[in-house]
Amino acid sequence: MTRANDSEADTDPTRVVIRRPERQRLPVVVSSPHSGRDYPEAFLSASRLDAQAIRRSEDAFVDELVARAPELGCPLVVARFPRAYLDVNREPFELDPAMFDGALSGPVNSRSPRVRSGLGTVPRVVAGGAEIYRTRLPVAEAAARLERCYLPYHAALAELLEETRQRFGAACLIDCHSMPSVGHEGAARARVDIVLGDRFGASCDRTMTEAASASLRRSGLTVRRNDPYPGGFITEHYGRPEVGLHAVQVEMNRGLYMDEKALVRGPGMAGLAACIETLIADMGQAMLALARPAAAAE
Numbered sequence: 001m002t003r004a005n006d007s008e009a010d011t012d013p014t015r016v017v018i019r020r021p022e023r024q025r026l027p028v029v030v031s032s033p034h035s036g037r038d039y040p041e042a043f044l045s046a047s048r049l050d051a052q053a054i055r056r057s058e059d060a061f062v063d064e065l066v067a068r069a070p071e072l073g074c075p076l077v078v079a080r081f082p083r084a085y086l087d088v089n090r091e092p093f094e095l096d097p098a099m100f101d102g103a104l105s106g107p108v109n110s111r112s113p114r115v116r117s118g119l120g121t122v123p124r125v126v127a128g129g130a131e132i133y134r135t136r137l138p139v140a141e142a143a144a145r146l147e148r149c150y151l152p153y154h155a156a157l158a159e160l161l162e163e164t165r166q167r168f169g170a171a172c173l174i175d176c177h178s179m180p181s182v183g184h185e186g187a188a189r190a191r192v193d194i195v196l197g198d199r200f201g202a203s204c205d206r207t208m209t210e211a212a213s214a215s216l217r218r219s220g221l222t223v224r225r226n227d228p229y230p231g232g233f234i235t236e237h238y239g240r241p242e243v244g245l246h247a248v249q250v251e252m253n254r255g256l257y258m259d260e261k262a263l264v265r266g267p268g269m270a271g272l273a274a275c276i277e278t279l280i281a282d283m284g285q286a287m288l289a290l291a292r293p294a295a296a297a298e
Contacts (some may be wrong), residue, residue, distance in 0.1 A: 013038035014085075014148040017078045018156050025073025026284030027168035027291050029160045030066050031175045033088045033153065033234065034059035036079040043085050048134045049126065052263065056126040057083045059178040060263055065252065065273045066176050072281050075160045079153055084126050086149040087119070089175075089232040094120040095142055102139030121150065161238060161245055170244035170291035172208055174283060175234045176276075181255030183228060193221040193256055197231030197249035203239025204246035211286035212248060212279060219275040246287070250279070 037058060047054055069076040079088060093108045096115050099122065109115065118125035122142055125131055157173065164171035183191050194216050198209045209225060216223045231239070231249040239247030254260050257268040 012080075013040045014081045014145075016149070016152045016156055017080060018160070019070045019076040019078070021070040021073045021075065023073065024075065024164065024167065026281070027164050027170055027287045028069075028074040028172050028174060028280060028284045029157065029164055030069040030074050030076045030280060031157060031173060031234065032059070032063045032066055032076070032078045033175065034079070034083040034177055035061065035063040036082045036085075038080045039082055040085065046134065046137070047132050049130060049132060053130060054084055054126060054132070055082070055263055056128050056130070057123065058263070059083070059176075060254070060258060061265055061269065062176050062178050062252065064265075064269070065257065065276050066280070068273070068277050069280055072277065072284065074280060074284065075164075077153065077156045077160065079149070081149050084123055084132060086145045087121055087123055088150055088153045089234050090114060090119075090121040091233055092121060092146060092150055095122060096120055096124055099124050099133070099137055100139040100142060101136040104139060104142060121146070157234070157238060165244050168288070168291045170246065170287065172204065172283060172287045173234070173238050173245070173247040174280060175231070175247060175249045177229075177249060177251045178254050179229065179251040181253050181260060191253055192224045193253045194223050195227065195229045195249075195251040196223060196225050197229045197235055197251065198226065198247075199231045199236050199239060200226055203231055203235045203241070204248050205241050205290055207290060208246050208248055208283060208286055212250070212283055215279045215282035216275065219278060221275060244291070246290075248283070250276075252276070 063078045091109055093106050094112050094115050095104055095108050097104055097110055114120055122145060161171045196209050196212050198204050213223045229251045235247045235249045238245055257272045258266045
């Protein structure tokens with residue numbers, strides 16, 4: 001687990017980066033779990049995909065879009081490892097036994113829809129369905145990736161959210177992702193600019209999604225709630241408004257800021273980053289207003 005002031009000479013591709021503000025001013029923690037683009041050499045050697053195809057699952061450059069969160073007074077957690085290697089937005093043991101040479105141990109959930117589609121904690125395919133591996137993986141590899149990547153990421157989120165709740169009386173996790181500009185739900189159609197996921201109202205107080213929607217619309221962006229992304233494991237797991245922990249997933253349309261085929265930054269990067277900076281600040285103010293009565297009641 002690497003903090004912001006650690007040496008940049010640390011080139012471990014499986015690390016988790018934590019960037020803390022000099023002083024936390026807002027009761028918000030920002031997460032970018034799928035923007036990692038440091039691919040371990042052994043992983044690439046085991047893959048049947050080329051260097052471009054293996055990147056299809058990335059939420060490319062989302063870490064850059066949210067990079068100013070610490071300057072706003074919010075901690076930021078970023079995965080350097082790619083989603084195709086290990087997906088922290090899953091239960092820890094959403095694993096496909098058929099991928100491994102040997103028997104998996106622990107409470108394996110092999111029947112989830114995500115595992116059946118090849119997109120478990122250790123994915124079998126990248127986005128679009130292309131198979132990642134040439135052969136089965138050693139069973140020890142699953143445990144090793146959980147130890148190196150999954151556990152540190154969630155330990156960081158849990159620690160920062162609890163610290164924030166203790167300091168302010170409540171905390172909000174903003175979990176940031178990107179989505180293809182054209183969807184396949186029903187019929188191919190252009191997507192809105194931003195989809196906010198709050199597990200259909202279960203993961204946060206409605207004032208938070210209302211504040212988020214209002215902020216994005218003031219920035220000129222189109223917004224939809226929970227359709228087609230209501231929030232994944234991270235949103236569901238950490239969003240417990242009854243104990244002062246709120247979570248919102250933010251899906252950004254890739255067409256706004258990048259070339260989706262070439263996987264390169266586009267001219268919209270700076271503009272969208274400014275909108276997201278405003279979003280974080282506005283949600284932070286809304287969370288402050290929500291946290292103060294909760295703190296006073298304790």
